[in-house]
Amino acid sequence: MKVVCVGGGPAGLYFSILMKRQDPSHDITVHERNPAGSTYGWGVTYWAGLIEKLHVHDTESARTIGEHSVRWSDGVAHVGGVRTVHHGDEGFGISRRTLLDILAERARALGVRVEFESEITDLAQLPDADLVVAGDGVNSALREQHAAHFGPAAAPGRNVYSWLGTTKVFDSFTFAFVDTPHGWIWCYGYGFDADRSTFIVECSPATWAGLGLDRATEAEGLAVLEALFAEPLEGHRLIGREHADGTAQWLTFRTLTNRAWSHGRLVLLGDAAHTTHYSIGAGTTLALEDAIALADALRGSGPGSGGPGSSGPGGAAELPSALARYERERRAALLSVQSAARYSAQWYENLPRYLGLPPRQMFALLGQRHSPLLPHLPPRLYYRLDQLAGRLGPLRTLKRWLGPRLARTVHARRAIPASRQPMAEQPAEVSRAD
Numbered sequence: 001m002k003v004v005c006v007g008g009g010p011a012g013l014y015f016s017i018l019m020k021r022q023d024p025s026h027d028i029t030v031h032e033r034n035p036a037g038s039t040y041g042w043g044v045t046y047w048a049g050l051i052e053k054l055h056v057h058d059t060e061s062a063r064t065i066g067e068h069s070v071r072w073s074d075g076v077a078h079v080g081g082v083r084t085v086h087h088g089d090e091g092f093g094i095s096r097r098t099l100l101d102i103l104a105e106r107a108r109a110l111g112v113r114v115e116f117e118s119e120i121t122d123l124a125q126l127p128d129a130d131l132v133v134a135g136d137g138v139n140s141a142l143r144e145q146h147a148a149h150f151g152p153a154a155a156p157g158r159n160v161y162s163w164l165g166t167t168k169v170f171d172s173f174t175f176a177f178v179d180t181p182h183g184w185i186w187c188y189g190y191g192f193d194a195d196r197s198t199f200i201v202e203c204s205p206a207t208w209a210g211l212g213l214d215r216a217t218e219a220e221g222l223a224v225l226e227a228l229f230a231e232p233l234e235g236h237r238l239i240g241r242e243h244a245d246g247t248a249q250w251l252t253f254r255t256l257t258n259r260a261w262s263h264g265r266l267v268l269l270g271d272a273a274h275t276t277h278y279s280i281g282a283g284t285t286l287a288l289e290d291a292i293a294l295a296d297a298l299r300g301s302g303p304g305s306g307g308p309g310s311s312g313p314g315g316a317a318e319l320p321s322a323l324a325r326y327e328r329e330r331r332a333a334l335l336s337v338q339s340a341a342r343y344s345a346q347w348y349e350n351l352p353r354y355l356g357l358p359p360r361q362m363f364a365l366l367g368q369r370h371s372p373l374l375p376h377l378p379p380r381l382y383y384r385l386d387q388l389a390g391r392l393g394p395l396r397t398l399k400r401w402l403g404p405r406l407a408r409t410v411h412a413r414r415a416i417p418a419s420r421q422p423m424a425e426q427p428a429e430v431s432r433a434d
Contacts, residue, residue, distance in 0.1 A: 001026050001298075004129040006120045006142055008032025011270030011287035012135030013103035013114070017058055018295035020110040028112045030104075033119035033136075039100055040241070042165040042199075043093045043192020045173075045281040050288065051092070057292055061106045068102065069094040070191045077366065078176040078232050082359040086367065091173060091281070093192035099284070121145070123266060131319070132266045133294070135287075138256050140272035150268065151259025157277070158349045160250045161202040164222075168236035170197045175366065176232040177355065182210025184351055187229055188279070199238060200278065201225055202348060208250065221248040253277055253345070261330075262323035269294060274334065276341035279348060280370070286337065290330055297326035340370035347374070354379050 003019060005012035008030050016028045046069075054062035070093050075086040104114050121141040126132055134142040143150050166189065174189040185203035192198055208214050213221050222238045241249055256275040261268045270287035347354070347369035354362050361383045368374055374382050 001130045003028045005030040005133040007136035015291035016112045030114045031118040036116040041096045044284040074172040076172040077363040079359040084363045135269040138271045154254040157253045164199045165239035166199040183207035218248040261327040277345040279344045297322045
């Protein structure tokens with residue numbers, strides 16, 4: 001097959017690696033519009049389950065990723081001057097730039113052409129490709145070219161956030177919640193190399209405006225945030241990504257869904273197909289799992305193989321079947337992750353509901369924020385039931401049974417009014433299959 005991956009992010013690069021490992025005769029090119037070494041974001045997170053999957057599919061890249069990752073085993077929360085620790089939350093962080101460099105180097109070693117400063121915005125630019133993989137992110141140009149078919153819909157969240165870095169190296173996944181005269185503001189911090197950490201700040205639009213962050217320059221905004229989060233930062237500085245006009249970058253997260261994931265020889269991958277709220281730390285994992293699933297669906301492809309993309313009899317008919325299988329499998333796999341992301345985002349949007357609890361109870365419910373049952377019970381009652389459920393098997397079973405059923409009932413009630421909204425305004429529900 002002649003395969004073109006548009007977008008040199010983790011999904012496109014890893015997919016190119018897997019396809020070359022399956023069949024070195026595949027002709028594969030990755031086009032990345034930005035220069036080599038440039039990327040957005042700071043560090044990314046993943047959990048042990050991902051590195052185990054990567055070892056199964058390409059041991060060499062998995063080993064290198066593991067060697068360049070940092071590990072933590074605790075979660076720490078700062079609330080009202082009280083520091084609370086929860087043990088056993090093992091996770092990993094790695095610089096996004098390092099991750100991309102590892103994957104690009106591995107892809108080139110296998111014979112993939114990786115072309116930087118090469119922008120593809122129109123399928124007509126790739127007339128000879130058997131398969132075009134749109135891994136060009138949430139604002140995918142190739143997807144938008146065929147928007148009527150793919151049916152993208154973006155549902156914005158309520159809160160605003162800023163993705164920053166810091167010279168403070170957190171040895172645990174760290175949360176801090178600060179009460180201000182204008183409302184609560186909070187951060188998530190995690191290390192990704194020996195010298196730096198990611199530092200994400202989030203708050204409501206009212207708090208953002210009340211603190212003057214909506215009109216502050218990057219430097220002014222960082223100074224305000226450094227003062228607010230002096231306790232977890234311990235004197236370290238924050239690092240931003242200044243715009244050309246000196247303004248700070250504050251965003252509202254958009255949950256993206258698509259009605260379809262493929263169109264002829266074009267298929268969506270990673271953020272071009274779906275997004276999940278950053279608070280569950282699954283974006284990179286989902287992108288790499290998409291790449292694994294797509295490569296598996298296309299296994300045995302190529303001219304003369306009789307598989308997807310074959311130039312022989314039946315080959316052209318089999319590519320849509322393989323892409324449909326990829327979409328079906330990933331939609332099913334994403335259901336629980338999408339639900340967790342939706343409830344996690346809502347937990348933070350309703351943060352004052354939980355901040356009246358003692359810090360240890362609040363941190364416990366922070367860990368339970370993915371639960372569909374939590375929004376429908378008083379927090380103190382949920383906490384007591386959760387503590388009992390940990391000791392009583394039948395109650396734990398009831399909790400697991402009741403939560404998803406309550407969630408389905410709530411979503412069913414929302415379905416009728418949601419269907420009357422214009423597509424771009426529909427809430428991103430499980431049907432999106434981020």
